Amino acid sequence: MTTASLAPAVAATDARAAFQHALRRELHASGVTAQTATIATAPLLMRAAAAACRELLGQRWADTQAADAVRGARAEVRRVHYLSMEFLMGRALGNALAALKLDDTLREAFAAQGQSLPDVLEREPDAALGNGGLGRLAACFLDSFAELGLPSFGYGLRYQYGMFAQGIQDGRQVEAPDDWLALGNPWEVMRPELRYPVGFGGHVEVRADGSRRWMPAEALVATAYDFIVPAHHSARVSTLRQWHAQAAAPIDFAAFCRGEHHAAAAHRVAADALNWVLYPDDSTESGRTLRLKQEAFLVSASLQDLIARHLRETGSLQGLGRANAIHLNDTHPALAPAELMRLLLDDHGLSWDEAWAITREAVSYTNHTLMPEALETWPVRMFEALLPRHLELIYEINRRFLDDVALRFPGDVALLRRVSLIDEGQGEDGNGHGHGERRVRMAALSIVASHRVNGVAALHSELMVQTIFADYARIFPCRFHNVTNGVTPRRWLQQANPALSALLDARIGTGWRQRLDELERVKPLAADVEFGEQLQAVKRANKLRLAARIQRELGVAVNVDSLFDVQIKRIHEYKRQLLNVLHVISRYQAIVANPDGDWVPRTVVIAGKAASAYVTAKSIIQLTHDVARVIASDPRVGDRLRLVFLPNYGVSLAETIIPAADLSEQISTAGTEASGTGNMKFALNGALTIGTWDGANIEMAQAFGERNMFTFGLRTEQVDALKRAGYEPRQVVEQNPTLRAVIDAIARGDFSQGDAGRYRALVDKLLGEDVYLLMADFADYLRAQAEVDTLFRDRQAWAARVALNIAGMGMFSSDRTIEEYIDRVWSVKSLG
Numbered sequence: 133m134t135t136a137s138l139a140p141a142v143a144a145t146d147a148r149a150a151f152q153h154a155l156r157r158e159l160h161a162s163g164v165t166a167q168t169a170t171i172a173t174a175p176l177l178m179r180a181a182a183a184a185c186r187e188l189l190g191q192r193w194a195d196t197q198a199a200d201a202v203r204g205a206r207a208e209v210r211r212v213h214y215l216s217m218e219f220l221m222g223r224a225l226g227n228a229l230a231a232l233k234l235d236d237t238l239r240e241a242f243a244a245q246g247q248s249l250p251d252v253l254e255r256e257p258d259a260a261l262g263n264g265g266l267g268r269l270a271a272c273f274l275d276s277f278a279e280l281g282l283p284s285f286g287y288g289l290r291y292q293y294g295m296f297a298q299g300i301q302d303g304r305q306v307e308a309p310d311d312w313l314a315l316g317n318p319w320e321v322m323r324p325e326l327r328y329p330v331g332f333g334g335h336v337e338v339r340a341d342g343s344r345r346w347m348p349a350e351a352l353v354a355t356a357y358d359f360i361v362p363a364h365h366s367a368r369v370s371t372l373r374q375w376h377a378q379a380a381a382p383i384d385f386a387a388f389c390r391g392e393h394h395a396a397a398a399h400r401v402a403a404d405a406l407n408w409v410l411y412p413d414d415s416t417e418s419g420r421t422l423r424l425k426q427e428a429f430l431v432s433a434s435l436q437d438l439i440a441r442h443l444r445e446t447g448s449l450q451g452l453g454r455a456n457a458i459h460l461n462d463t464h465p466a467l468a469p470a471e472l473m474r475l476l477l478d479d480h481g482l483s484w485d486e487a488w489a490i491t492r493e494a495v496s497y498t499n500h501t502l503m504p505e506a507l508e509t510w511p512v513r514m515f516e517a518l519l520p521r522h523l524e525l526i527y528e529i530n531r532r533f534l535d536d537v538a539l540r541f542p543g544d545v546a547l548l549r550r551v552s553l554i555d556e557g558q559g560e561d562g563n564g565h566g567h568g569e570r571r572v573r574m575a576a577l578s579i580v581a582s583h584r585v586n587g588v589a590a591l592h593s594e595l596m597v598q599t600i601f602a603d604y605a606r607i608f609p610c611r612f613h614n615v616t617n618g619v620t621p622r623r624w625l626q627q628a629n630p631a632l633s634a635l636l637d638a639r640i641g642t643g644w645r646q647r648l649d650e651l652e653r654v655k656p657l658a659a660d661v662e663f664g665e666q667l668q669a670v671k672r673a674n675k676l677r678l679a680a681r682i683q684r685e686l687g688v689a690v691n692v693d694s695l696f697d698v699q700i701k702r703i704h705e706y707k708r709q710l711l712n713v714l715h716v717i718s719r720y721q722a723i724v725a726n727p728d729g730d731w732v733p734r735t736v737v738i739a740g741k742a743a744s745a746y747v748t749a750k751s752i753i754q755l756t757h758d759v760a761r762v763i764a765s766d767p768r769v770g771d772r773l774r775l776v777f778l779p780n781y782g783v784s785l786a787e788t789i790i791p792a793a794d795l796s797e798q799i800s801t802a803g804t805e806a807s808g809t810g811n812m813k814f815a816l817n818g819a820l821t822i823g824t825w826d827g828a829n830i831e832m833a834q835a836f837g838e839r840n841m842f843t844f845g846l847r848t849e850q851v852d853a854l855k856r857a858g859y860e861p862r863q864v865v866e867q868n869p870t871l872r873a874v875i876d877a878i879a880r881g882d883f884s885q886g887d888a889g890r891y892r893a894l895v896d897k898l899l900g901e902d903v904y905l906l907m908a909d910f911a912d913y914l915r916a917q918a919e920v921d922t923l924f925r926d927r928q929a930w931a932a933r934v935a936l937n938i939a940g941m942g943m944f945s946s947d948r949t950i951e952e953y954i955d956r957v958w959s960v961k962s963l964g
């Protein structure tokens with residue numbers, strides 16, 4: 133054996149020894165020693181193991197930073213700064229152990245304490261600092277940043293409470309704070325030396341030399357907390373840096389001495405409110421104000437940090453734009469260009485042209501939704517009150533932009549009005565809010581300040597330039613691109629599905645763990661009957677695990693040999709969970725009408741949270757529970773149909789559900805789901821998809837063959853055509869007795885104990901406008917569901933399709949996505 137081949141083994145032994153040492157020390161500090169033979173509880177072991185891992189990761193972090201700093205000083209690299217209001221990291225321990233190759237070491241250590249590793253891993257709370265796909269995508273990206281060795285920082289906020297904890301009472305969603313930090317967070321490293329001032333309010337002072345300076349009224353301080361994300365195939369790491377807000381001033385001592393304790397600390401509580409929760413309910417003015425402050429806070433602290441690093445490494449602001457990419461994860465950090473201009477002009481004395489050149493080089497923006505109502509705009513009035521200097525800068529950016537447009541498109545006043553960064557609030561703005569109120573359009577600011585703008589799947593990127601951003605695409609034809617989303621195979625296959633991972637290792641080798649493309653080697657195995665049986669054995673084991681969880685949480689026994697039909701995602705009308713429930717009702721009615729029929733047994737699983745102010749989504753959750761109860765208590769159904777709603781959906785729950793799914797429901801109205809990423813996780817784990825021609829479903833079907841997906845429903849152009857022609861959902865219902873029976877049953881109160889009023893609003897929506905065309909797609913959906921049943925009866929044919937699905941999923945790794953971002957968006961090359 134050569135010395136070189138010995139080295140990794142020695143390093144691994146060192147790591148194990150260091151880990152064991154750190155673990156003993158952590159346990160000791162909590163009073164658990166070999167001498168006293170105290171038995172450690174699972175939560176204690178979890179925290180000790182996490183702290184021990186963090187210590188090893190800290191070494192990797194220091195090495196990574198040192199290497200990047202050297203390259204940064206030589207201007208050899210471009211660092212990526214990924215600004216996002218959401219990071220849905222989930223749990224960290226399992227991932228860290230796999231990356232550090234310490235699973236076995238810890239398994240043994242825990243066994244000595246009479247605990248099993250999986251039980252201990254379950255004790256870790258999810259870091260749920262996000263609400264949907266956009267936040268989970270950011271987490272997958274950090275994983276790929278590390279894996280690809282990309283010099284990078286993810287920047288976010290350290291929310292004290294994550295996305296709310298969802299409980300269900302009498303079938304209704306109730307929200308509670310998600311107190312994920314209650315027992316401390318062993319993963320985070322507080323960095324008290326990284327502190328930056330952030331202001332709000334006040335006024336802009338004009339100096340004798342004409343320069344302008346913002347004098348904020350409210351003074352906050354941002355402090356950094358770092359979370360380290362390890363690569364799995366190298367010692368590189370990436371960093372998630374999250375900001376914590378505090379008032380700059382201590383308590384008002386005089387007020388305190390007068391006994392006015394609340395007043396003495398009022399400014400501290402106001403500052404702390406920025407840390408509380410993601411998305412304070414934006415149905416109130418104070419909620420919206422808080423949200424805008426959070427966005428500004430994230431942006432300001434992150435950019436000051438970036439500038440300080442650049443100055444430390446290079447000693448000058450020259451080249452800042454070439455050395456640093458600043459990426460906007462949707463428009464939530466869209467204040468970044470305004471804040472960067474402010475810092476460069478007011479604090480560092482650059483000229484407008486210098487500052488603007490840097491900004492345009494650095495900034496890029498990803499759009500994640502076409503829904504016009506989700507496009508952020510903020511009242512000018514709120515800017516005047518909170519961010520007066522930013523408003524001036526936005527006006528100036530707008531003036532220069534509009535001058536330019538006017539030169540290129542002379543006489544087109546309507547165009548100027550449409551593309552202006554300011555919505556003058558005179559006409560219909562499409563968003564239904566604030567007629568008469570002037571608003572800042574954050575997407576417009578993001579586009580104008582970016583050198584690249586991208587959508588997240590091919591169809592979405594096309595629609596983006598044809599619809600919401602058509603005018604900007606005309607003005608900046610080279611700016612718009614597509615980068616199709618992906619997911620990290622480390623979490624979504626390796627960690628979530630060890631049994632399938634082992635089977636793949638045995639059949640195609642372990643290379644897929646690093647290069648997911650190698651999954652294409654599964655393709656020839658589709659004809660291998662034994663492989664098909666192995667796939668099914670893996671699936672059955674995963675279904676048993678999920679069934680046990682359903683039994684434990686809901687007290688419901690499900691048939692593990694039934695088809696597990698799963699839809700898990702935010703509850704939203706466009707995602708059409710209601711269409712799924714309508715299918716369940718019609719199946720229920722069919723079973724009752726023909727109890728002796730040869731039914732393929734199904735277990736339909738739904739999970740997801742509804743935004744707290746979203747009444748219709750909450751009503752859909754309640755209907756799901758009502759229908760589930762009626763079906764479960766009807767003896768004629770037996771175990772041929774079950775509907776199950778699993779509460780408190782999140783990353784960890786998804787890791788248990790997805791590997792157990794036979795069928796993945798991706799049924800959004802065509803043209804509404806930007807990409808979807810759950811769709812990818814399911815297919816990677818051997819579920820077949822029933823889906824519309826929407827988002828990334830399309831590219832998945834193209835990758836593994838359209839005949840290997842159950843597609844149905846109107847396509848985007850048909851949706852548009854139908855709406856133009858005058859869509860009449862009521863007529864569709866009249867002409868389809870199956871559909872009519874379903875709607876009638878809901879309307880009669882069959883699922884609401886005779887209370888016909890409970891779902892009146894829901895039914896009225898379906899029969900009235902039916903914006904998302906559930907009625908129009910219902911018949912074809914049922915046709916596709918019948919095809920699913922037919923194929924499921926033929927176990928061998930089903931398994932062959934599963935194999936073909938997996939074989940085609942190689943390109944949906946977030947590693948590929950990040951390689952494309954580097955190539956098209958973040959590299960110096962992309963600057964032209």
Ligand code: 26W
Pocket residue numbers: 263264265266267269500501506508588617805806807808809827
């Ligand atoms: C007003 C602020 C706002 C608006 C929309 C915050 C958050 C949202 C969504 C929840 C953003 C989101 O999660 N979009 C999803 O992004 C995924 C990653 O690109 C896509 O796969 C999903 O299709 C898209 O819905």
